[in-house]
Amino acid sequence: MRTLPHRLVRLLLLLSVLALGAGVLAACGSGSESPQGSAPSGEGGAFPVTVQHKYGSTTVPAAPQRVVSLGYTDQDALLALGVVPVAIREFTGEQPSATWPWARDKLGGAQPQVIPLAGPTTESLAALQPDLIVGISAGLTQAQYDDYSRIAPVIASPTGFADYGVPWQDATKLTGQAVGRTAEADKLVSDLEARIAQTRQQNPQLEGKTIASVLPSTDAGGGFFVYGPQDLRSRFFASLGLKGVPALDQVAGDKFYGQFSAEQLGQLNQANILALIPSSPSQVAPFTAQPGWQNLNAVKAGKAQTFQGETAAALTFSSVLSLPSVLDTVPKQLAGAAG
Template sequence: MKWILGITILCLSINVLAFPITIEHKYGILTVEKKATRVVVVGQVDQDDVLSFGVKPIAIRDWYGNQPYGVWPWAQDKLGEAQPVLLQARILDYEVIASLKPDLIIGVTSAMNEKEYQKLSAIAPVLAPPAEYEDWTIPWDVRHLLIGTALGFSGIAKQQVTALKQKLTQAKLDNPEFKDKTAAVAFYYNKQPGAYASKDLRSQFLMDLGFIIPQEIDQIAGNAFYASFSEERLDILNNDIVVWLATKEAIERASTSAFRQRMPFYKNKKEYFTGDLVGGAFSFFSYLSIQYLLDEMLPELAKVTKEAS
């Protein structure tokens, strides 16, 4: 069976790769001549994967959350005392990146375009997103294997992916009450509600646990990974559980009418509010943050599901 990542490698042992390593991606082929020691991360969440291999980036692109050096609590122990340069979230500052003299730039979750890729490639070899996936929908395991391979840790990456998938399978077995329950990962953006389609990684986490994402959400989303609708259509969220990607207070502030209070999911207490920290882990959806979700989010999902049954 052809490996979907398109990686050509020669393994010396389960954890050690021979260099050079070549990896196919959206804009061509990355060739890594030797193990990288000066890694710049321009993907919004790729730092988690890099840190999980014991590699400390010299620069990390910020995303959101105002976390130190762009690293959230579930990964901060991996960063240790390192103090990487924090790159801007919205733009790629090529001058700053070039001044750091990186030997590898990682941007799997950057949604970079070809022009950006070419500019970065003039600085150092670049691991761009894989061609097989739309922006923001690259599965966590694909991302982890790609980054692990580029850093010379293919064997370790495979072991870590296998172990975490086993944890996810066990979580599903331990919570049979999730099976075939409908669920929606919902949000408010600019005072307008919405929900993530089944292709979104957050929805896929719930599906891995046994929940079902209603087809109506996918139909409204179309080719996008989320669906937006008016408050008059909050009935779309009438599922066995609604996972709000925010604090309860934020959702109550964002709701501009009494529609939510009229909904069965509100009256029957079928809502779970992630809050900021769990919401961050949910949105990062990385090898490290998923483990945090299993510790922090899973028990709350079980509690709400059981109480609402």
């Protein structure tokens, strides 16, 4: 298999539960030609609002009525705040309206258009007639931000985080500011943080244990990736009391993953727990059959867990809507592995 370009490798890592198909690169107009989104009227006197992000500031002059969810996971915070986008970007799983079950009821029966995984053209984005473009998890470049800002106000990711590594708390609050729902966003964050804290208390076996979250490489040869502290999955595990392995985190650096060859499989022995999160079920058998996997300390001790399907997608999103869907299952599985 040929070596993938670096940016595509990063995207495939982000889409850790993605199965690429023909429909991914084609917009799926599942609604009417001019879909109507819904948005809250905003808090009294909330608008105009000015939102700070890594490319400066964006002013939203009035309560937005046609919001485009341009980031890979931005729809969840919008939907949690009562905003139904007119279009949502495809991310993983090719779900109806690019919306997973944990968020689907928030659509209220609406069918937003689906923006292809590769992203919109400027023309197709303009055709949606947005009055707000939310690109917090879009990995926008300065050029893209400038281009899209000619169409409508654009919210990019905040400063201080790697692309695709904005914590769900910051993403929710930033979205709340942009749509005039600051108080609602704050409550969503505080409520979920309280649930996570309670879950942490209920699973004390996790406290201080080290974990390596592993994605098999899409290239042949048994290589793999380990998500670093900037990754959303790692952030969630940390909120449960788990820690990354310093040597593995050092390889990730300021990216959200570190890349390893098959010959480096033994480095996973530094982790108390292994979380295998493949991009498709077909990757599991070849990866775990390679020499050395069964001899890893965590595997021999029954401390390796595999997360697939909707669970893997929820961990990948790590959003204000997806995390509640796994709080009753994933921590218990990890606690059982921790012993």
